[in-house]
Amino acid sequence: MVLHLVPRCSARLFWASPGWRRTYTQGASVGLKWLGCPRDTYRPLACRGYSSVSGSPEVMLTPERYPVQRLPFSTVSEEDLAAFERITPGRVITDPEQLEACNVDWLRALRGCSKVLLRPQTSEEVSQILRHCHKRNLAVNPQGGNTGMVGGSVPVFDEVILSTALMNQVISFHDVSGILVCQAGCVLEELSHYVQERDFIMPLDLGAKGSCHIGGNVATNAGGLRFLRYGSLRGTVLGLEVVLADGTILNCLTSLRKDNTGYDLKQLFIGSEGTLGIITAVSILCPPRPKAVNVAFLESPFYVLVETSGSSAGHDAEKLTNVLEKVLNSGLVSDGTMATDQRKVQMLWALRERITEALSHDGYVFKYDISLPVERLYDLVIDLRTRLGPRAKHVVGYGHLGDGNLHLNVTAEAFSQELLTALEPYVYAWTAEQRGSVSAEHGLGFKKKNVLGYSKPPVAVKLMQQLKALLDPKGILNPYKTLPAQA
Amino acid sequence: MVLHLVPRCSARLFWASPGWRRTYTQGASVGLKWLGCPRDTYRPLACRGYSSVSGSPEVMLTPERYPVQRLPFSTVSEEDLAAFERITPGRVITDPEQLEACNVDWLRALRGCSKVLLRPQTSEEVSQILRHCHKRNLAVNPQGGNTGMVGGSVPVFDEVILSTALMNQVISFHDVSGILVCQAGCVLEELSHYVQERDFIMPLDLGAKGSCHIGGNVATNAGGLRFLRYGSLRGTVLGLEVVLADGTILNCLTSLRKDNTGYDLKQLFIGSEGTLGIITAVSILCPPRPKAVNVAFLESPFYVLVETSGSSAGHDAEKLTNVLEKVLNSGLVSDGTMATDQRKVQMLWALRERITEALSHDGYVFKYDISLPVERLYDLVIDLRTRLGPRAKHVVGYGHLGDGNLHLNVTAEAFSQELLTALEPYVYAWTAEQRGSVSAEHGLGFKKKNVLGYSKPPVAVKLMQQLKALLDPKGILNPYKTLPAQA
Numbered sequence: 019m020v021l022h023l024v025p026r027c028s029a030r031l032f033w034a035s036p037g038w039r040r041t042y043t044q045g046a047s048v049g050l051k052w053l054g055c056p057r058d059t060y061r062p063l064a065c066r067g068y069s070s071v072s073g074s075p076e077v078m079l080t081p082e083r084y085p086v087q088r089l090p091f092s093t094v095s096e097e098d099l100a101a102f103e104r105i106t107p108g109r110v111i112t113d114p115e116q117l118e119a120c121n122v123d124w125l126r127a128l129r130g131c132s133k134v135l136l137r138p139q140t141s142e143e144v145s146q147i148l149r150h151c152h153k154r155n156l157a158v159n160p161q162g163g164n165t166g167m168v169g170g171s172v173p174v175f176d177e178v179i180l181s182t183a184l185m186n187q188v189i190s191f192h193d194v195s196g197i198l199v200c201q202a203g204c205v206l207e208e209l210s211h212y213v214q215e216r217d218f219i220m221p222l223d224l225g226a227k228g229s230c231h232i233g234g235n236v237a238t239n240a241g242g243l244r245f246l247r248y249g250s251l252r253g254t255v256l257g258l259e260v261v262l263a264d265g266t267i268l269n270c271l272t273s274l275r276k277d278n279t280g281y282d283l284k285q286l287f288i289g290s291e292g293t294l295g296i297i298t299a300v301s302i303l304c305p306p307r308p309k310a311v312n313v314a315f316l317e318s319p320f321y322v323l324v325e326t327s328g329s330s331a332g333h334d335a336e337k338l339t340n341v342l343e344k345v346l347n348s349g350l351v352s353d354g355t356m357a358t359d360q361r362k363v364q365m366l367w368a369l370r371e372r373i374t375e376a377l378s379h380d381g382y383v384f385k386y387d388i389s390l391p392v393e394r395l396y397d398l399v400i401d402l403r404t405r406l407g408p409r410a411k412h413v414v415g416y417g418h419l420g421d422g423n424l425h426l427n428v429t430a431e432a433f434s435q436e437l438l439t440a441l442e443p444y445v446y447a448w449t450a451e452q453r454g455s456v457s458a459e460h461g462l463g464f465k466k467k468n469v470l471g472y473s474k475p476p477v478a479v480k481l482m483q484q485l486k487a488l489l490d491p492k493g494i495l496n497p498y499k500t501l502p503a504q505a
Numbered sequence: 506m507v508l509h510l511v512p513r514c515s516a517r518l519f520w521a522s523p524g525w526r527r528t529y530t531q532g533a534s535v536g537l538k539w540l541g542c543p544r545d546t547y548r549p550l551a552c553r554g555y556s557s558v559s560g561s562p563e564v565m566l567t568p569e570r571y572p573v574q575r576l577p578f579s580t581v582s583e584e585d586l587a588a589f590e591r592i593t594p595g596r597v598i599t600d601p602e603q604l605e606a607c608n609v610d611w612l613r614a615l616r617g618c619s620k621v622l623l624r625p626q627t628s629e630e631v632s633q634i635l636r637h638c639h640k641r642n643l644a645v646n647p648q649g650g651n652t653g654m655v656g657g658s659v660p661v662f663d664e665v666i667l668s669t670a671l672m673n674q675v676i677s678f679h680d681v682s683g684i685l686v687c688q689a690g691c692v693l694e695e696l697s698h699y700v701q702e703r704d705f706i707m708p709l710d711l712g713a714k715g716s717c718h719i720g721g722n723v724a725t726n727a728g729g730l731r732f733l734r735y736g737s738l739r740g741t742v743l744g745l746e747v748v749l750a751d752g753t754i755l756n757c758l759t760s761l762r763k764d765n766t767g768y769d770l771k772q773l774f775i776g777s778e779g780t781l782g783i784i785t786a787v788s789i790l791c792p793p794r795p796k797a798v799n800v801a802f803l804e805s806p807f808y809v810l811v812e813t814s815g816s817s818a819g820h821d822a823e824k825l826t827n828v829l830e831k832v833l834n835s836g837l838v839s840d841g842t843m844a845t846d847q848r849k850v851q852m853l854w855a856l857r858e859r860i861t862e863a864l865s866h867d868g869y870v871f872k873y874d875i876s877l878p879v880e881r882l883y884d885l886v887i888d889l890r891t892r893l894g895p896r897a898k899h900v901v902g903y904g905h906l907g908d909g910n911l912h913l914n915v916t917a918e919a920f921s922q923e924l925l926t927a928l929e930p931y932v933y934a935w936t937a938e939q940r941g942s943v944s945a946e947h948g949l950g951f952k953k954k955n956v957l958g959y960s961k962p963p964v965a966v967k968l969m970q971q972l973k974a975l976l977d978p979k980g981i982l983n984p985y986k987t988l989p990a991q992a
Contacts (some may be wrong), residue, residue, distance in 0.1 A: 274940075
């Protein structure tokens with residue numbers, strides 16, 4: 019009954035298994051003192067800051083850990099560097115210490131060995147860079163905030179890193195329609211502040227908002243906390259400007275709600291992780307800022323966090339109270355609490371936001387991000403507990419109930435090949451059997467490209483490879499990512 | 506101010522120019538007696554019924570009216586008919602009288618001369634038909650309800666007509682998530698009834714709902730009356746099954762809210778008007794059925810019709826009353842009325858729905874469907890009144906204010922080449938100057954394919970042509986439609 023009602027009003031909703039009650043109610047009992055660092059401060063290296071690596075534990079080079087072979091791209095020569103310097107004067111970075119931050123992903127699992135980072139400021143500069151790289155057969159790794167979960171944003175070998183960090187200008191904002199047009203390197207949180215001052219909100223919100231770039235959000239089709247309420251970027255992104263592999267600028271940067279003139283090319287680039295083109299500007303529809311926010315936290319047998327947002331505090335509280343009375347009376351919910359004041363809302367959300375941190379205390383965490391039909395959402399957790407037995411410390415499922423998105427986490431004292439073998443491909447095959455998605459919102463990037471076949475049939479994979487070949491015949495754009503290597 | 510508030514709550518909103526007050530208030534004054542036939546009964550020929558053409562005025566063959574040359578496809582032979590009969594036994598229609606209804610579009614402006622209509626029941630049959638046509642180089646015209654506005658659904662020459670009319674089965678409905686999976690030939694209104702009985706609604710609604718097929722809706726990326734509230738089909742369509750030009754079945758018929766595994770191939774087929782593949786099944790997310798509907802009709806200087814839908818009649822009425830008080834007090838609105846009971850709601854909506862009919866009383870109507878930035882939405886109407894002077898009887902603008910979608914109509918006693926020359930390409934060039942869309946929700950089909958360049962740059966048009974060549978190298982799928990002929 020709750021499940022049925024919730025999508026009508028909730029902006030975001032998470033649930034967690036009872037096995038975790040102990041962990042986070044302990045957190046609550048100590049007044050939600052931060053036991054560790056939230057995600058942004060936890061990142062050892064902020065790419066934009068070019069901070070030193072001294073003190074950080076070494077991350078293995080990707081090809082040393084994963085079976086991957088460098089493709090026959092050219093290597094960057096002195097002549098290439100000189101050409102780059104002409105295109106982006108003073109913004110060609112070759113200092114190894116500065117490059118370190120952009121070669122390593124934020125999960126510190128992958129390390130490329132790129133020798134050059136370019137920081138263009140305009141689409142024209144991106145176009146000139148790609149024209150040069152295309153001619154010279156140089157591979158290119160587009161990079162936004164480098165906050166991806168699947169290794170899509172760092173080079174695997176020595177790809178030229180093209181950072182959008184200096185493409186951070188708002189181009190226009192329409193204060194009637196709420197349509198924002200901006201460069202791809204704008205940081206999500208900064209855009210959020212910008213539109214909130216104008217009484218709108220961004221249609222997406224995620225943990226990495228302090229670092230991630232809107233271009234990266236679009237390139238990875240980011241989901242996040244407002245997905246249930248405001249829908250997918252496929253609906254809210256109205257236009258894109260993209261630079262194609264050969265440097266051609268494709269301008270589809272319109273700000274129209276309706277446009278049925280030909281094929282909707284921008285959809286090709288949403289979620290293609292920089293493998294088909296580099297997004298340089300985004301037009302996006304922002305919803306009006308809600309006037310009222312209510313949060314409820316419910317128990318039995320799962321913890322459920324519900325947030326509603328609307329235009330009238332009184333109406334919204336009344337609706338939520340009605341629902342709560344109904345579910346309490348029916349026995350579906352055993353206990354719960356409601357919050358409207360900001361401090362309590364944040365306390366309740368901290369219970370969700372600190373799960374990742376709590377899990378990390380176990381030692382090593384195997385992480386999966388899958389979509390399932392909502393009635394099967396928890397079955398895999400129960401199944402795995404039986405299958406893994408004492409080999410796992412905890413098998414934990416939480417996620418976005420309204421989206422059918424399960425974040426599955428299996429913890430152990432340390433990494434164990436035996437546990438990995440018990441988990442993979444079992445988890446992927448189980449998901450495939452339910453016609454679920456083996457990557458709900460994180461994408462495939464480098465780490466998951468080989469599991470694509472669990473969620474898409476061979477005909478689809480072949481068509482994707484044909485699209486890649488059409489748009490990037492030399493394969494220079496973000497190689498080794500998203501699609502499995504062709505046989 | 507209204508414009509700003511409206512998108513927060515309204516399901517649909519239309520506005521009309523004051524010049525039309527006379528016409529439709531007259532209609533209201535006679536108790537909304539129908540002066541003509543509503544759209545569905547106005548259609549002279551229902552394709553599914555194979556009714557006789559006797560009595561209908563003759564429609565010219567398309568190539569006699571438009572400059573178009575038949576491409577070198579094969580013609581249907583006796584052997585082809587025998588092969589079709591093996592694939593779809595008893596469902597190969599060659600009787601000219603029965604074919605008439607499917608050769609002529611519902612606006613009665615276009616007529617093809619197809620000699621055969623096929624009525625498959627399954628995707629496998631569609632696959633076998635296309636495999637045969639591909640091998641034989643036979644052109645194919647996919648047809649749903651044949652309710653399109655731009656001639657996309659009827660053959661131009663002798664293309665094989667492939668009707669989805671018998672592919673009308675609901676495959677599944679999930680009564681918690683509201684996800685409907687059905688065959689492409691389900692009629693929108695029938696699906697609407699089906700999900701309403703289960704306390705959901707379809708995320709789209711349009712005038713042609715009694716005839717149009719969901720597959721056609723998706724193939725044309727239909728907009729309609731719920732667009733502002735529930736968003737584009739690009740967000741609500743979760744999965745598609747498509748048969749490609751060579752008969753390959755592409756199964757992307759998932760029912761997942763989130764799926765970031767590879768490129769989102771289904772987006773290629775949404776809005777591509779049957780030129781890249783034939784949609785055979787659709788998975789679509791239906792919103793919960795609203796419990797309360799309020800309609801307001803406001804005046805000064807435009808007529809504005811606002812409909813809200815929500816979960817609480819009391820709350821919704823209160824919100825709408827607050828807005829109305831505000832706009833009345835501010836002088837932005839001079840007069841208005843509100844309705845919640847079904848009869849009055851329908852009366853108010855009739856004022857909108859009968860505009861097309863009222864216009865037709867003038868004689869001949871030149872029709873345009875464009876998107877513009879909202880603040881420029883009416884400028885073209887004023888501009889055209891000056892430009893056309895007494896050559897036009899009326900220049901009328903109405904449409905979807907929240908979507909920036911203007912339905913521009915210019916009426917005259919009869920068709921006039923002089924008026925057409927004054928209108929085109931002027932209207933398209935004017936729209937292009939505002940970076941608007943020359944086809945907001947109707948698509949390009951046969952009639953508008955040559956104006957694509959006003960809304961999309963050459964780079965985009967070229968990429969569209971490359972996609973067409975990749976997916977349909979022989980060009981057999983819905984030829985002469987959507988894309989301009991290549992130089």
